[in-house]
Amino acid sequence: KAGVTQTPRYLIKTRGQQVTLSCSPISGHRSVSWYQQTPGQGLQFLFEYFSETQRNKGNFPGRFSGRQFSNSRSEMNVSTLELGDSALYLCASSPTLAGDETQYFGPGTRLLVL
Amino acid sequence: AQTVTQSQPEMSVQEAETVTLSCTYDTSENNYYLFWYKQPPSRQMILVIRQEAYKQQNATENRFSVNFQKAAKSFSLKISDSQLGDTAMYFCASASPGAGSYQLTFGKGTKLSVIP
Numbered sequence: 001k002a003g004v005t006q007t008p009r010y011l012i013k014t015r016g017q018q019v020t021l022s023c024s025p026i027s028g029h030r031s032v033s034w035y036q037q038t039p040g041q042g043l044q045f046l047f048e049y050f051s052e053t054q055r056n057k058g059n060f061p062g063r064f065s066g067r068q069f070s071n072s073r074s075e076m077n078v079s080t081l082e083l084g085d086s087a088l089y090l091c092a093s094s095p096t097l098a099g100d101e102t103q104y105f106g107p108g109t110r111l112l113v114l
Numbered sequence: 115a116q117t118v119t120q121s122q123p124e125m126s127v128q129e130a131e132t133v134t135l136s137c138t139y140d141t142s143e144n145n146y147y148l149f150w151y152k153q154p155p156s157r158q159m160i161l162v163i164r165q166e167a168y169k170q171q172n173a174t175e176n177r178f179s180v181n182f183q184k185a186a187k188s189f190s191l192k193i194s195d196s197q198l199g200d201t202a203m204y205f206c207a208s209a210s211p212g213a214g215s216y217q218l219t220f221g222k223g224t225k226l227s228v229i230p
Contacts, residue, residue: 031216033217033218035218042220042221042222042223043205043218043220045217045218045219048216048217056217058217088157090159092159092218094216096216101147101209101211101216102147102149102161102164103161103209103216103218104161105151105158105159105160105161107156107157107158108157108158108159110157
């Protein structure tokens with residue numbers, strides 16, 4: 001099976017712009033989670049989607065949003081970018097079968113906000 | 115809320131030797147999972163090993179094994195016969211369905227260097 005894919009891999013934006021990141025989960029996985037990784041804050045949970053519904057959301061401002069499509073692909077959007085949004089954004093998918101909630105990660109999207 | 119603590123920011127080990135990375139966690143849940151992930155310089159997060167809290171037997175995956183002490187809320191990772199390719203950041207993480215989904219809570223990580 002192909003792994004989790006994320007596009008684009010690298011992105012440079014300027015303050016005030018908005019950005020959309022895409023994630024395609026492993027075939028058959030229905031849950032997609034997003035995490036932000038920065039040197040200062042480490043790995044922080046953004047949100048999780050299952051069957052097109054947001055099941056859980058981390059402590060991030062409303063500028064961060066996401067959605068999931070019927071094929072389980074997910075997108076996250078960040079509006080009005082700030083310098084502090086520069087980070088590695090990781091997407092993970094999970095089969096969500098009883099007894100196996102393991103999350104498998106994609107390669108990440110590196111976002112640089114100038 | 116869950117918390118995960120990794121008290122060793124950096125460690126080094128000679129090639130072929132054994133090293134143990136420490137992790138403690140705190141959770142009020144009875145049903146939870148624990149994980150070790152490896153993040154090499156490529157930044158790809160790779161699952162190393164997982165442990166279900168209800169299982170008393172420690173998980174093993176080839177050269178990787180854990181010492182799961184439930185009462186002490188400790189979950190250490192032992193790497194045997196260390197190889198140069200083991201050089202990476204190692205993150206301990208916990209997850210439970212208490213919040214309606216299995217979100218991962220990560221520790222700050224331990225940077226492991228394997229020395230030739």
